[in-house]
Amino acid sequence: MKLSPGFLLKFFGLAAVLFALWSFAGVGDAYGRLMIGAAKPVIETITACKVSNVRPSHNGLDIEISRTDPQGKVYRRTMPLQPREAFSGAIPFLALMLATSGLGLVRRIRVTGAGMAILMAFHFGLMLIGPYLTGLPQAHLDPDTIRGVITPAINVIYGFYGLIGYAALPFVLWFWLGVHRQSGSRRDSEGPGTIAS
Numbered sequence: 001m002k003l004s005p006g007f008l009l010k011f012f013g014l015a016a017v018l019f020a021l022w023s024f025a026g027v028g029d030a031y032g033r034l035m036i037g038a039a040k041p042v043i044e045t046i047t048a049c050k051v052s053n054v055r056p057s058h059n060g061l062d063i064e065i066s067r068t069d070p071q072g073k074v075y076r077r078t079m080p081l082q083p084r085e086a087f088s089g090a091i092p093f094l095a096l097m098l099a100t101s102g103l104g105l106v107r108r109i110r111v112t113g114a115g116m117a118i119l120m121a122f123h124f125g126l127m128l129i130g131p132y133l134t135g136l137p138q139a140h141l142d143p144d145t146i147r148g149v150i151t152p153a154i155n156v157i158y159g160f161y162g163l164i165g166y167a168a169l170p171f172v173l174w175f176w177l178g179v180h181r182q183s184g185s186r187r188d189s190e191g192p193g194t195i196a197s
Contacts, residue, residue: 007101010098014094019091028087029060031090032086032087033061035123036061038124043130052066057080060080060082062078063078067137075136077134086165089169090116093169093170096170096174097177100179115174126158
């Protein structure tokens with residue numbers, strides 16, 4: 001597939017429409033609530049923290065989490081979530097898949113669904129890291145361990161997620177599912193030794 005001016009125009013136009021729906025029509029926040037709902041039981045299992053409340057905020061959503069110590073004292077933290085940014089990798093992926101020519105409707109739906117499932121799994125993992133950024137799940141550990149090991153590790157993992165999820169993963173998935181496999185299928189159908197033009 002060649003990145004023609006027509007493809008780029010189509011991609012930017014679709015990305016603009018999707019961005020408007022994502023940011024201004026509430027789709028991003030709705031997707032964020034979906035991710036919170038899916039991750040909630042797992043968060044509560046692995047962190048011993050309870051997701052108490054989810055409320056809208058100026059920047060997105062505030063997730064209230066709480067943890068009860070063995071003495072019965074309850075500790076609470078607010079985990080700010082900006083789904084319009086944190087999960088925005090879905091926008092370029094969908095725009096690229098919609099702008100890619102040569103995909104039949106069934107194949108386009110199938111590979112787009114597969115790519116979104118991978119993105120959602122990635123976003124699910126991001127939700128599991130989130131409570132650790134508040135310090136609440138690891139608050140019972142030795143302070144030196146938290147400062148020297150836990151906090152740096154969490155920051156590195158979260159930064160990795162940001163770099164891969166926002167920037168690289170949507171384009172890798174598009175290339176792998178939409179372009180690379182399409183080129184492979186075309187070569188197979190043309191027979192060995194033939195290069196698709």
